[in-house]
Amino acid sequence: MTLIFDPWPWYVSGPLIALVLFLLLMVGKNFGMSSNLRTLCTICGAGNSSDFFKFDWKSQRWNLVVVLGAIIGGFIGSQFLSNDLAVALHPNTIENLDTLGFKSAGESYLPTELFDSSVFTDIKGLLILAIGGLFVGFGTRYAGGCTSGHAISGLSNLQWSSLIAVIGFFAGGLTMVHFIFPLIF
Amino acid sequence: MRTLIYLLIGILFGITMLKSEAASWYRIYEMFRFESFHMYGIIGSTVVLGVLIIQTIKRFNIPSFYGEPIVFTPKAKSVSRYLFGGFIFGLGWALAGACPGPMFTLVGAGFTPILVVIVSAVFGTFLYGLVKNKLPH
Numbered sequence: 001m002t003l004i005f006d007p008w009p010w011y012v013s014g015p016l017i018a019l020v021l022f023l024l025l026m027v028g029k030n031f032g033m034s035s036n037l038r039t040l041c042t043i044c045g046a047g048n049s050s051d052f053f054k055f056d057w058k059s060q061r062w063n064l065v066v067v068l069g070a071i072i073g074g075f076i077g078s079q080f081l082s083n084d085l086a087v088a089l090h091p092n093t094i095e096n097l098d099t100l101g102f103k104s105a106g107e108s109y110l111p112t113e114l115f116d117s118s119v120f121t122d123i124k125g126l127l128i129l130a131i132g133g134l135f136v137g138f139g140t141r142y143a144g145g146c147t148s149g150h151a152i153s154g155l156s157n158l159q160w161s162s163l164i165a166v167i168g169f170f171a172g173g174l175t176m177v178h179f180i181f182p183l184i185f
Numbered sequence: 186m187r188t189l190i191y192l193l194i195g196i197l198f199g200i201t202m203l204k205s206e207a208a209s210w211y212r213i214y215e216m217f218r219f220e221s222f223h224m225y226g227i228i229g230s231t232v233v234l235g236v237l238i239i240q241t242i243k244r245f246n247i248p249s250f251y252g253e254p255i256v257f258t259p260k261a262k263s264v265s266r267y268l269f270g271g272f273i274f275g276l277g278w279a280l281a282g283a284c285p286g287p288m289f290t291l292v293g294a295g296f297t298p299i300l301v302v303i304v305s306a307v308f309g310t311f312l313y314g315l316v317k318n319k320l321p322h
Contacts, residue, residue, distance in 0.1 A: 077293075129305070152232065
């Protein structure tokens, strides 16, 4: 049982994500989470501002149900399938994060500096979350997919476009971590 | 019935995102510093199995559980949109430490500040819709 309550290693997690991809294909759907952001825009009435959001969102209802499942899964995973959510990071990562001011690295699931509810009164923390989210939402639609749509579905289908997108993901992530983090933290 | 199946697949996905720590900001940071194999192992093993699954489905024309053909729609050919869009996505992925699947998982795990990320991501998608025609694709 301890195997379930401990964090799952990559060789368990990877095949389970592949199983999700397989199950979705077998019910006739393509694995891609970021389209839900567009669907949410449409539900909020964005079709009045841009034709990009004029589509029958009910055709995407299934994907919103998957999202609802992902939320429930997060609840089950954290409440019933975990003893301790601390992430066992590499010691060098912990040391590096400590110098950047992240004191809970190695002891928590997410940095308390950004994801504790005290962030709601911290302008800098809020800005980091908001700008991060903004880039994710803008970039993923511009690129036509995210980690699930490109890195998993697209690469699995041997699509060149997805390989280019994944190279872009990494170029952006490396730039942020190595060049921009030292400026903001 | 189908709705229940989608819900169960989503639950499996959410639990896996949480338990694999792919939903952890820290793991994304560690990945971009190349200090752990963990995230590469997850993505790599998923893709290797994914290639096998999709190639098998294509080669043997395996129908869906409902007997319908499984269709793969290739993405439009382009370099700029994938590279520029991907780059912007990557900046946000590293900063917020979450991509569009795990950010919902974190809501369920009770990290309320992730709602700021989600609302901003919806807004970012909206902004893209507004300026879409002015961008190189």
